[in-house]
Amino acid sequence: MDRADGRMDLTMKVEGMTCGGCAAAVTKAIRRLDPEAEVSVDLERGQVAVVTGAQALDIAQALGRAGYDAEAMTG
């Protein structure tokens, strides 16, 4: 979804997050791409909501490098 500020609301499906340490690692990996990204991790659902100007594919690749299989969800 496009926002007025040009950033996107993304929801990523992320495999392998089990604890707060994972949430922190995922957040850090995303912020390395976009320091201003708003990141909220839902461990139970295995989902991460991101408001960012970065591309979903780049985020998925960064999370993959951090050890978490990730893909953008639609809808």
Ligand SMILES: [Cu+2]
């Ligand atoms: Cu963990």
